[in-house]
Amino acid sequence: TWKKFVPKPFETKEEFQKIFINHVETTLARSLYNCDDAAAFEATALSARDKLISSWNKTQQKHSIRDPKRVYYLSLEFLMGRALDNALLNTETKGISEEGINDFGFRMEDVLDQEPDAALGNGGLGRLAACFMDSLTSTNQPGWGYGLRYQYGIFKQKIVDGYQVEQPDYWLTFNNPWEIPRKEISVDIMFYGYVRKYTDEVTGKQCKTWEGGDLIKAVAYDFPVPGYGTKNTNNLRLWSSVPTSEFDFQKFNDGDYESSVSEQQKAETITAVLYPNDNFYSGKELRLKQQYFWVTASLHDILRRFKKSKRPWKEFPDQVAIQLNDTHPTIAIVELQRILVDLEHLSWDEAWDIVTKTFGYTNHTVLPEALEKWPVDLFGNLLPRHLEIIYDINLFFLQKVEKLFPNDREMLSRVSVIEESNPRQVRMAYLAIIGSHKVNGVAELHSKLIQTSIFKDFVKIYGPDKFTNVTNGITPRRWLNQANPLLSKLISEKLGGYGFLTDLDKLTGLKKYAHDKEFQARWIEIKNANKRRLADLIKSQTGIEVNNEALFDIQVKRIHEYKRQQLNILGVVHRYLTLKAMSKEERSKQVPRVVIIGGKSAPGYYMAKVIIKLVTSVGAVVNNDEEIGDLLKVIFIEDYNVSKAEIITPASDISQHISTAGTEASGTSNMKFVLNGGLILGTVDGANVEITREIGEDNIFLFGHLAEDVEDLRHKHRYSQFEASPNLAKVFEVIESGMFGHPGIFTNLINSIRNDGDHYLVNDDFQSYLDAQDLIDKEFVDKDGWASKSINSVAGMGFFSSDRAILEYADSIWNIEALPVEES
Numbered sequence: 001t002w003k004k005f006v007p008k009p010f011e012t013k014e015e016f017q018k019i020f021i022n023h024v025e026t027t028l029a030r031s032l033y034n035c036d037d038a039a040a041f042e043a044t045a046l047s048a049r050d051k052l053i054s055s056w057n058k059t060q061q062k063h064s065i066r067d068p069k070r071v072y073y074l075s076l077e078f079l080m081g082r083a084l085d086n087a088l089l090n091t092e093t094k095g096i097s098e099e100g101i102n103d104f105g106f107r108m109e110d111v112l113d114q115e116p117d118a119a120l121g122n123g124g125l126g127r128l129a130a131c132f133m134d135s136l137t138s139t140n141q142p143g144w145g146y147g148l149r150y151q152y153g154i155f156k157q158k159i160v161d162g163y164q165v166e167q168p169d170y171w172l173t174f175n176n177p178w179e180i181p182r183k184e185i186s187v188d189i190m191f192y193g194y195v196r197k198y199t200d201e202v203t204g205k206q207c208k209t210w211e212g213g214d215l216i217k218a219v220a221y222d223f224p225v226p227g228y229g230t231k232n233t234n235n236l237r238l239w240s241s242v243p244t245s246e247f248d249f250q251k252f253n254d255g256d257y258e259s260s261v262s263e264q265q266k267a268e269t270i271t272a273v274l275y276p277n278d279n280f281y282s283g284k285e286l287r288l289k290q291q292y293f294w295v296t297a298s299l300h301d302i303l304r305r306f307k308k309s310k311r312p313w314k315e316f317p318d319q320v321a322i323q324l325n326d327t328h329p330t331i332a333i334v335e336l337q338r339i340l341v342d343l344e345h346l347s348w349d350e351a352w353d354i355v356t357k358t359f360g361y362t363n364h365t366v367l368p369e370a371l372e373k374w375p376v377d378l379f380g381n382l383l384p385r386h387l388e389i390i391y392d393i394n395l396f397f398l399q400k401v402e403k404l405f406p407n408d409r410e411m412l413s414r415v416s417v418i419e420e421s422n423p424r425q426v427r428m429a430y431l432a433i434i435g436s437h438k439v440n441g442v443a444e445l446h447s448k449l450i451q452t453s454i455f456k457d458f459v460k461i462y463g464p465d466k467f468t469n470v471t472n473g474i475t476p477r478r479w480l481n482q483a484n485p486l487l488s489k490l491i492s493e494k495l496g497g498y499g500f501l502t503d504l505d506k507l508t509g510l511k512k513y514a515h516d517k518e519f520q521a522r523w524i525e526i527k528n529a530n531k532r533r534l535a536d537l538i539k540s541q542t543g544i545e546v547n548n549e550a551l552f553d554i555q556v557k558r559i560h561e562y563k564r565q566q567l568n569i570l571g572v573v574h575r576y577l578t579l580k581a582m583s584k585e586e587r588s589k590q591v592p593r594v595v596i597i598g599g600k601s602a603p604g605y606y607m608a609k610v611i612i613k614l615v616t617s618v619g620a621v622v623n624n625d626e627e628i629g630d631l632l633k634v635i636f637i638e639d640y641n642v643s644k645a646e647i648i649t650p651a652s653d654i655s656q657h658i659s660t661a662g663t664e665a666s667g668t669s670n671m672k673f674v675l676n677g678g679l680i681l682g683t684v685d686g687a688n689v690e691i692t693r694e695i696g697e698d699n700i701f702l703f704g705h706l707a708e709d710v711e712d713l714r715h716k717h718r719y720s721q722f723e724a725s726p727n728l729a730k731v732f733e734v735i736e737s738g739m740f741g742h743p744g745i746f747t748n749l750i751n752s753i754r755n756d757g758d759h760y761l762v763n764d765d766f767q768s769y770l771d772a773q774d775l776i777d778k779e780f781v782d783k784d785g786w787a788s789k790s791i792n793s794v795a796g797m798g799f800f801s802s803d804r805a806i807l808e809y810a811d812s813i814w815n816i817e818a819l820p821v822e823e824s
């Protein structure tokens, strides 16, 4: 059997050391005496990789033989972070490899720190895809991820003079030990060109074909995805663009050799850079090129695999499920229809039946500015045949709607895939709905909202069963075991092992210790240790020393007006004014706070950048006010990313998830913080609602208006005079007095609230927010009470494992089954 013939790469420290040295001396062509931390990282990673590759092979072999239905998760973003720690923990070799490198004089922490983040994503959507890859493997699902191998991930954020400055993230400077280039797996992809009609000689049918365009080659890079407690290893396949080998001979012969080469070089720009927008659509042609390039290469790969089985086309949906991570891969629906009709010569209806049974679409936002719409001309120029097919899909769809709702012209124009605006636009979300068999939102409230607002006509047309909810989740391997080994160990002691890492519902077993004084003390000590770890990071990055006894109040996520970091910082200014107005005596009774804010703004998002500047400006004043001292510190963490999240998340006493109700589809950092024993200050939005239900409303600080009130409030703002909440008025006053630097910098931010309709209801929610903060100060004093809330919260978090989410998708959308390779 396999075990006999394929030696496992290492089981003991000595075996690890042998392989490690072998990599140092042969793969890296160095000697152990000339091996720095970076080389030690590479050699450790290669050793772990050796171990993964054998299980990866075994898994793929098993899948080839058994040929089960597979799911393909199409995502333009995979925010994987670092891989080494995760790989060592998942293969249960962290202990022996750590001992092994210690002998050679290395510290594991420093070695792990050498790895650049694979930051091929913006935020929530990209990190969700990464958690889903972990859960697909850990639950033994036959599933692959498909994405792009960007050469530049999300930019690195520097703070200069209090402002965000972007720097390119070229993450491939050194060898990437995790990727396996598959130069032999390549697909030629066409852009532009024209559609030609012809009559099929055999059948006499009228056919169409797309030809005459530019060709670009997609090359596959494979990233093994380890699972926890399983021998399964899945694959993440990322495509990279390279010039096609055919030379432009015309130009070459004309003697224009150089421009011929430079044309070819343009090919490489397709996968050069990740678009850095989060929850904001921008209609650039290069983005559409990326989408088509990626989708076509992936579909080609999927079809090749299907064709090997020699099954008839109608069985395609029994073998293949494709999940669309937002509308970004929607063109896949059109491409599959094109292949089946134009190239495989199926009838339109047969093809469309296959297409709609294959795809599922996940929506991640209701924000109108984030919905993808492509100008018809731009689309038709780049993908002429696809535009025609979209017109046909739309025609047949509208005919169906017409039958269901005769004489309702308004309905037809509302649901048409083509928006009759100037210029006309292709509505990608509508196309995604029409071409899929299931549409899901990512938290209960969000799924309800899309069914009653942006997609409500489609619920009337298709009935409610097409629409469903799958609440997001996070992987407990990375976000508990890896990020918080101390807490993980304590929990394992009480629950009798690490079984909770694959069955997170087991955490309920902690409930009985919620009031156990000794357990509380250990729980608190771990939180303090994690706070010290964050304090060290803050000290090394900002030079500021923070008080560990203080309440750590954290908001880390992309900067966006709807996420309301402005509410947070305006609240901080109010706190500062309140402290300043107190007597010394009174002040000495206050709970010290460290307010930590971090996150990137999209490079072109002016208001988000002003918000960052306000945070850093308030920090510059407050942090240097000797009268205030440790009572209040305001820290902006530069370049928030996955690796920093692993240090930040376990260190919160409170974290903030304070989006205007109805705007945050789910949120996932809320889950990470609670899983690590932090309490939440939040609005009744996204997954906060379900978190409240699972952990109990006594364990969460909720405030603010409800989603159902938002429309009315916005309407009211339009037709009535702005009335500032008195505390907000005072805050505006001091900002405008210049307390935090030239007030002109902040005019537009203040005006957006005071004069521009306060779209995000900062003023409406301000007092309620301050009241919730006061309550937090009061409750934090009772250390044992706080600890029992924290323990009870963690005990209730089982539902938010991404394993649960993946099993729901597998059951209710993909119809796939687990297939473990043996000896797990």
Ligand code: 26Q
Residues within 6 Å of the ligand: 122, 123, 124, 125, 126, 128, 275, 277, 278, 279, 280, 281, 282, 283, 287, 364, 365, 370, 372, 442, 472, 664, 665, 666, 667, 668, 686
């Ligand atoms: C679209 C077109 C052109 C360029 C960029 C984009 C684009 C890129 C990224 C649009 C949206 C995104 C990202 C959206 C996102 O991260 N949404 C978040 O998804 C999480 C996972 O479901 C949720 O928890 C968050 O609530 C949601 O905001």
